[in-house]
Amino acid sequence: MSLDAHIVELTDKHRELDRRIEKEETQPGSDELSIHELKKQKLQLKDKMEKLKSTVSAAE
Numbered sequence: 001m002s003l004d005a006h007i008v009e010l011t012d013k014h015r016e017l018d019r020r021i022e023k024e025e026t027q028p029g030s031d032e033l034s035i036h037e038l039k040k041q042k043l044q045l046k047d048k049m050e051k052l053k054s055t056v057s058a059a060e
Helices: 003-026 032-059
Strands: none
16 A cells, blocks of 8 residues: 555545544534544644654655
8 A cells, every 4th residue: 555545544534534523523422532532533644644743854
């Protein structure tokens, strides 16, 4: 898998986590711990994407 394809895949996962977080936050009685874990996963994906993007930029 190319770096660009991997970045796209991570971006899709990031968007999906964003939708899940938004859905959880609008639910009455939502679980704050679950929301926190989703946000943590989203941040980790963002960090991975930024590292890969910097790798791609450095290679060009």
